[in-house]
Amino acid sequence: MTEPEGRSVLFVTGMSGAGRTSVANVLEDDGWYVSDNVPISLIAQLVEMVRSSEVGADRIAMVVRGGDPAFATEMAALRRDLEEGGASTKMIFVNASDEVLVRRFEQVRRRHPLQGTGTLGEGIAAERAIMEPVATAADTVIDTSNLSSTRLRQIVENAFPNVGRRRLSIAVQSFGFKYGLPIDCDLVADVRFLPNPYWIPELREHNGREPRVRDYVLRQDDASEFLDRYVDLIAIVARGYLREGKGYMTLGVGCTGGKHRSVAMSEELSRRLTALIDDDGQPLYDVEVTHRDLGRE
Incomplete structure (x- = not known):
């Protein structure tokens, strides 16, 4: 896959614990303007502000975290609006097996965002149901279950190469x-x-x-x-x-x-x-x- 010409907006989403932040770090190292956890309703405004400000970024990556049942519909509408405004949009979906996600949450001793009063497995299952149509609409799906950080970086950089050689x-x-x-x-x-x-x-x-x-x-x-x-x-x-x-x-x-x-x-x-x-x-x-x-x- 090659990076689109002109202004690019790349969405990074996926399962909690699968590595969205790791992907965002790679993109930031490669010169993307990265913003994390911005509400969907504010993303279009932020993209325009970043593009027209002194930052002047033409490659913008947004880490978007799901959870609302309407997330897939809202993402589809947002991408459509941005593309009608002249931007090229792409979406990375970061995934991992349930077993790996459970192990990662247990290692850091954090609750799953959708766990509520239930079990960790129930929280993962609830998020997966919400995110399934988002994964289907993604341009790139990366399963990090068995990936080292080095291999993940290589995959992201190959999918969305830097404009110039990294120095x-x-x-x-x-x-x-x-x-x-x-x-x-x-x-x-x-x-x-x-x-x-x-x-x-x-x-x-x-x-x-x-x-x-x-x-x-x-x-x-x-x-x-x-x-x-x-x-x-x-x-x-x-x-x-x-x-x-x-x-x-x-x-x-x-x-x-x-x-x-x-x-x-x-x-x-x-x-x-x-x-x-x-x-x-x-x-x-x-x-x-x-x-x-x-x-x-």
């Missing part, structure tokens, strides 16, 4: 080991193997963003080779992250005080990563560099 966002952060490791780094590079400019009096009061310190650090033996190999390593990890559905990476680059070597190497690493392009001439990564400990005494 990994990479945050490069220099730091000083003497002040502790950053808590959010995926990879940490220790550049204390390089000579420390701190011990050179004319460089001590300067930092790795300044040419004199930067040039000193980068011309040291093994500095360039380390960067070459580290960029290659990042490429391997980046491919895996995107394949597994993770859209960002945080790289820590540390030296003793976070002022000289780590700063210069972070800046150069960021420059090299930013310069990489794909076969279409587009950047491979969105890169941002920060220096956690640069301002410390």
Whole structure:
């Protein structure tokens, strides 16, 4: 299935506990404007507001939760009204077996929305009766009973592909080991193997963003080779992250005080990563560099 041209409104609905939120998260990561649990009577207004506002989204996903016996009829009327207004609509129905739904609700110790004073099984049965005609009208039905989160992401992305290729966002952060490791780094590079400019009096009061310190650090033996190999390593990890559905990476680059070597190497690493392009001439990564400990005494 290919994504419709122009303004697209994608409805995500289905059985409670089947994974509507997981699908919405995938869509949001892929650039859709996602809104959850909006009353059907307000959806048309919200779509127009989002489209005409500074958000300017042309790909809008609405997570719609059933429960009312008239839900199928209301959804059909809403889609018809939106399409008459020039929008293309699609609907994903997320399903799972009764056994799996029971297990998931028991694991999180939550009541089913339609359970009332009855049993969990009765609540699931009541919702399934309401949602059966909605599933029949859906463009895509995804049974998550035996799906991993990675496989679910692949199915959603293949059914509704992103307008452009997903790029990994990479945050490069220099730091000083003497002040502790950053808590959010995926990879940490220790550049204390390089000579420390701190011990050179004319460089001590300067930092790795300044040419004199930067040039000193980068011309040291093994500095360039380390960067070459580290960029290659990042490429391997980046491919895996995107394949597994993770859209960002945080790289820590540390030296003793976070002022000289780590700063210069972070800046150069960021420059090299930013310069990489794909076969279409587009950047491979969105890169941002920060220096956690640069301002410390």
